[in-house]
């Protein structure tokens with residue numbers, strides 16, 4: 490029988506506030522070395538005393554191939570944590586690769602290193618609550634229990650945010666005004682509205698709109714004084730497709746809203762007499778202000794994504810050729826849009842093992858192939874590669890996230 494070596498996390502014994510970790514900070518082996526583990530190890534704490542680094546043996550089944558990070562000038566966590574100015578980290582990638590776990594672990598690590606941290610989910614299918622094993626729902630700031638410094642979570646409800654957007658646009662050129670203008674016989678303006686395809690946009694919103702609105706909602710929150718304390722903001726974003734569309738959405742929405750506002754001005758002058766009769770002037774002005782604020786926030790979202798001083802987009806992937814290909818496309822699109830990308834996390838890498846079962850051996854080979862693809866990929870090879878092992882327990886709760894964070898963020 491194969492002697493299994495478990496990458497076993499004894500999370501319960503791993504206090505989130507302990508400063509001296511019982512685990513080594515870097516269990517990933519540098520290139521040119523192999524791992525030697527004693528068999529039948531069931532907890533990490535007992536596993537690591539016997540972990541030793543030996544010169545690489547050719548054809549060793551113990552060998553952990555490590556993809557060298559060619560981007561040596563890209564600093565590690567020290568750079569991410571330094572400074573008190575506000576910084577944003579956006580984590581994105583294919584569905585299910587571990588975006589939430591990586592985002593939550595980064596947030597915990599920032600908080601444990603003295604930053605007032607906010608972790609935000611803009612993924613319509615939130616999983617922050619599951620990841621932290623705490624109820625963080627409600628669309629408001631919720632304190633996360635466990636880290637040394639304040640950590641708050643915010644799960645934006647995309648339906649609610651979209652409703653708000655819908656109301657604002659309705660009052661300013663959507664169906665409401667359309668009907669009103671029809672009634673006034675101003676068909677020409679109605680046609681212009683039709684060109685904007687606004688009704689279509691709101692009735693069947695394209696993927697990414699939810700997220701754009703959710704992020705703009707966060708921008709709105711961040712403007713208020715109660716958010717001033719946050720120096721690190723971590724976004725757990727929606728899967729790749731949404732992110733790609735999100736990148737072009739702010740421009741599109743900015744243009745649409747700009748047109749609506751111009752149109753509204755025309756409507757305002759054409760109907761000023763009628764409006765005073767109906768007594769709607771004030772209501773419409775408020776709605777126009779709301780829409781204008783929304784437009785401004787969209788512009789801020791667009792600028793935020795491209796601000797290399799304050800923002801970094803971290804791609805999360807898993808070691809499969811399919812996931813790597815998708816990450817390569819994501820990286821290309823982000824770069825094309827001038828979104829700063831420096832790091833690539835390859836999550837769920839099989840940990841070293843003294844002896845593999847047939848399944849594990851094949852799986853390991855498959856993962857190595859994917860790592861090779863990364864190494865030769867023109868988009869990905871220039872990123873700083875972070876390898877994160879597949880652990881044998883679900884990563885849930887602050888202690889587990891701290892454990893993961895200490896492996897991933899170095």
Ligand SMILES: Nc1ncnc2c1ncn2[C@@H]1O[C@H](COP(=O)(O)OP(=O)(O)OP(=O)(O)O)[C@@H](O)[C@H]1O
Pocket residue numbers: 583584585586587588589590591612614616728836837838877878879880881882883884885
């Ligand atoms: N390195 C790992 N080892 C073991 N389990 C992991 C690892 N990373 C993530 N998981 C588990 O995989 C599952 C999916 O992780 P997570 O929710 O972080 O992915 P995601 O990319 O955010 O998913 P989605 O796209 O559905 O939001 C969770 O159950 C999580 O605990």
